[in-house]
Amino acid sequence: MNNGFSPSIVGFFCNWCTYLATDLAGTSRMKYAPNVRVVRTMCSGRVDPQMVLWAFRHGADGVLIGGCHPGDCHYQEGNYKTLRRTIMLRKMLAQFGIEPERLRLEWISAAEGGRLRDVMNEFTEQIRRLGPLPEKVEKREAVAA
Amino acid sequence: MAKPKVAFYWCASCGGCEEAIVDLAEGVLKVVEAVDIVFWPVALDFKRSDVEAMSDGAIDVAFINGAIRLSEQEAMARLLRQKSKLVIAYGACAYQGGIPGLANLTEKEAILEYVYHQSPSTTDGAATRPQQHIKVPEGELELPEFYDAVKTLDEVVDVDYYLPGCPPTGKITFQAIEAILKGELPEKGAVLAGDRALCYECELNPTKPEKLLVSELKRVHQVILDRDKCLLAQGILCLGPVTRGGCEAQCVKGGMPCTGCFGPVERVRDYGGKALSAVASIVDSTDEKVLAKVFEAIPDPAGTFYRYSLPSSLLRRRRMAVSSRQEIS
Numbered sequence: 001m002n003n004g005f006s007p008s009i010v011g012f013f014c015n016w017c018t019y020l021a022t023d024l025a026g027t028s029r030m031k032y033a034p035n036v037r038v039v040r041t042m043c044s045g046r047v048d049p050q051m052v053l054w055a056f057r058h059g060a061d062g063v064l065i066g067g068c069h070p071g072d073c074h075y076q077e078g079n080y081k082t083l084r085r086t087i088m089l090r091k092m093l094a095q096f097g098i099e100p101e102r103l104r105l106e107w108i109s110a111a112e113g114g115r116l117r118d119v120m121n122e123f124t125e126q127i128r129r130l131g132p133l134p135e136k137v138e139k140r141e142a143v144a145a
Numbered sequence: 146m147a148k149p150k151v152a153f154y155w156c157a158s159c160g161g162c163e164e165a166i167v168d169l170a171e172g173v174l175k176v177v178e179a180v181d182i183v184f185w186p187v188a189l190d191f192k193r194s195d196v197e198a199m200s201d202g203a204i205d206v207a208f209i210n211g212a213i214r215l216s217e218q219e220a221m222a223r224l225l226r227q228k229s230k231l232v233i234a235y236g237a238c239a240y241q242g243g244i245p246g247l248a249n250l251t252e253k254e255a256i257l258e259y260v261y262h263q264s265p266s267t268t269d270g271a272a273t274r275p276q277q278h279i280k281v282p283e284g285e286l287e288l289p290e291f292y293d294a295v296k297t298l299d300e301v302v303d304v305d306y307y308l309p310g311c312p313p314t315g316k317i318t319f320q321a322i323e324a325i326l327k328g329e330l331p332e333k334g335a336v337l338a339g340d341r342a343l344c345y346e347c348e349l350n351p352t353k354p355e356k357l358l359v360s361e362l363k364r365v366h367q368v369i370l371d372r373d374k375c376l377l378a379q380g381i382l383c384l385g386p387v388t389r390g391g392c393e394a395q396c397v398k399g400g401m402p403c404t405g406c407f408g409p410v411e412r413v414r415d416y417g418g419k420a421l422s423a424v425a426s427i428v429d430s431t432d433e434k435v436l437a438k439v440f441e442a443i444p445d446p447a448g449t450f451y452r453y454s455l456p457s458s459l460l461r462r463r464r465m466a467v468s469s470r471q472e473i474s
Contacts, residue, residue, distance in 0.1 A: 050418035053459040070431060081426045087436050088425040092417075092446035095250060097464030134464050 007127040010055040011036040011064040014044040016074040017109050018066025024113030032117040033124035036064060043067070044105075045078025049089050052103060056093075062102045062127040064119070069107040079107070099130055149205035149326065152184035152196070153235075154225055156218035157245045157295065158211030162236040163187045165312035166208075172319060179326060184225075193221070196228055204229040206325055208308075212238040212245045212456060213296040217289035226302040233321070233337075237311040237406050239298040240336070241416065242456025244311070246295045249455045249462035250447055253293050294462045295455070307336045311406035311453055314392050338391030342410050343403055347385055347394040349375045358429035362442040365401065376402045377427070382442075382449065387413070387420045406453050415459045417451035424450075 013019040019040045025032065041047055044067025052063050065082060073079040082105065090100035106119050155163060167188075169176060183204060184191045196204075207229040213219050226232050237243040248256065261267065261274045279286050298304055308321055321337045324330050331337075344350050353375035363380045370376065376383040376397065383402035385394070389410050396403055409416040428439050443449050451458055 048418065049422045050413070050415045050459065053415055053418050057459045057461075080431045083431065083433070084425040084428050084436055085422050087433065088421055088440055088443070088446060091440065091443075092421060092450070095445070095447040095463065096460050098460075 005128060005132055007035045007061045007124055007132070008059055009036045009062040009064055009124065009127060010060045011038045011066060012041055012044065012047045012051065013038055013066040014046075014068060014074075014079075015040055015042045017068040017072070018044075018106070018116065020110035021066075021108045021112050021116040024110065025116045028113050030113060030117040032120040035124045035127075036120055043073065043075050043078035044082040045073070045075065045080075047082060047085075049085055052089060056098060056102075056133060061130070061133045062104070062123060064123055065103075065105045066108050066116075066119075067105070069109055072109065098133065101126060102130065102133070148179065148181040150183045150203065151180040152204050152207040152225060152229065153182070153187070154184065154207065154209050154211075154221055155187060156209065156211030156222065156239070156298070157214045157243075158236075158238055159244070160187065162210035162238075162312045165236075165310075165315065165318060169315050169318065172315065176322060180322075193224070196224060199228045201227055202230050206231045206233060208233050208235040209298055210235040210239050210312075212242050213298060213301050214245065214248070214292050214294075215289040216292070219296075219301045220289075222298060222302045231305045231325070232298075232302060234298045234304045234307045236313055237309060237408065237453040239304075240307045240309050240457070241408050241454035242295050242297050243453050246297075246455040246457075247448060247452070248295050251463070252465055253291060257291070293465065297457050300456075305333050306330065307334075309336055309338050309389060309407040310392060313338075314395070316393070317391050336389065336408070336411075338389050338407055340411070341390050343385040343388045343390045343392070343394055343407070346390045346392075347375075347397050349373070349397065353378055357427050359427055360429050361439055362424070362428065364442060370400055372400060382424065384420050384424075384450075387416070387423045404452055405450075408454060415457075416454040417447070417458050420450040421446060 013022060022038060044065055047065055055063050065086060067079040067082055068074060070079060086103065086105045090103050093103060094100050104123055108116050108119065153163065153166065167173060182189060184196050207225040209222055209225060209232060211218065213222065234240045238245060257274055262272050275288055277288050277290055308317060310317065317338050344353060352373065357378055359380040361380050362382055365381060368381065370381065371379055377385065381402050384405040385403040387409065388403055388405045389407040392407055405416060405420060409419060413419045428436060430436050430439065
């Protein structure tokens with residue numbers, strides 16, 4: 001069902017794995033949905049739940065966090081912290097009326113350009129089906145903390 | 146030199162902050178000697194019209210506690226702001242929304258429906274709701290508007306300083322009043338409490354391990370506390386690490402974990418997000434199923450992490466159902 005809505009998705013990608021996968025997808029000329037705005041962090045463990053909440057408040061319909069596979073984190077355990085926080089955060093988002101599916105966590109290594117392309121496409125489509133996040137608290141242009 | 150004029154007012158409040166002033170005990174006499182209380186509805190007989198008759202800035206300091214949910218509360222806050230040189234948001238409700246702020250997890254319609262129609266103590270014949278305007282034989286009556294969301298004080302008026310706590314302790318209240326009397330207040334917008342997280346004030350801090358990991362989370366009714374060991378290290382949900390200090394860890398001294406009433410430390414925008422982050426991070430597992438099981442000990446993350454701060458949070462309130470959406474200014 002195409003409801004004519006183009007999702008706004010924020011992607012927090014770790015420098016060592018998912019961000020490099022995105023580079024690889026690019027240099028390999030892979031085509032994928034342009035809806036994800038990528039924010040590079042050194043580790044997925046740097047992604048503070050406040051950043052996810054900020055994204056939802058300021059117009060994001062979905063948030064994607066990309067990190068290294070378990071066991072492969074460049075900083076040893078950062079991605080484990082991300083996993084723990086994301087599980088709890090999804091539980092809490094549901095209480096705010098934000099469907100837990102709008103927050104997605106993926107382990108994508110630097111070699112998986114194709115996987116990155118697939119996740120970008122799948123997640124965009126999933127958010128399109130969920131629809132825009134209702135009643136955004138702030139208009140997109142009013143960005144004051 | 147004339148004594149400074151002081152006002153106290155309560156908005157969506159439990160009255161605990163008013164109690165906190167009274168609880169200064171013998172200390173309140175020093176306060177009463179040093180200042181001139183010109184408005185305090187809970188304790189003194191001054192009227193709103195007395196405040197309206199004052200000139201702008203005639204009141205030196207207004208301590209306003211309670212959150213904002215009624216148009217009357219907003220109107221009184223604006224009136225006091227106009228008539229006061231300084232406005233201090235007193236207590237967690239004025240600062241971050243407080244316990245009443247948890248109403249932002251539900252909706253106005255659901256609240257009115259439950260309170261006036263569905264509650265166990267409501268008899269059928271009494272199924273009527275208060276109306277904002279109603280004509281009675283004597284004339285027309287008005288009630289304040291009940292907003293769609295609970296707001297913090299600084300969403301409706303410019304606030305000079307914040308005194309956190311549920312309620313603020315006698316010590317930080319005194320310190321604030323002293324600072325006002327001496328003219329030694331910090332930069333505008335400051336939170337007048339500690340600078341660091343609560344752990345630094347807690348006497349159990351030496352027992353907190355360098356690398357804190359727990360295999361399960363426990364609620365206070367499920368365990369008998371070891372009073373000599375860091376509560377969080379025992380798996381009890383203590384929010385000390387993410388909560389501003391200044392309260393001298395009274396709750397922990399009393400055998401209960403910190404629930405975060407002093408709000409976040411400096412530079413944290415959203416208390417609940419930070420608290421969630423800290424608590425989730427220390428669970429010692431890398432398996433999704435195990436983590437989900439451990440997190441069952443927190444069935445209500447929003448209520449636990451945003452107990453005092455929901456209206457001040459980034460999301461502010463639960464998304465409203467389409468039919469009851471209204472502009473939240």
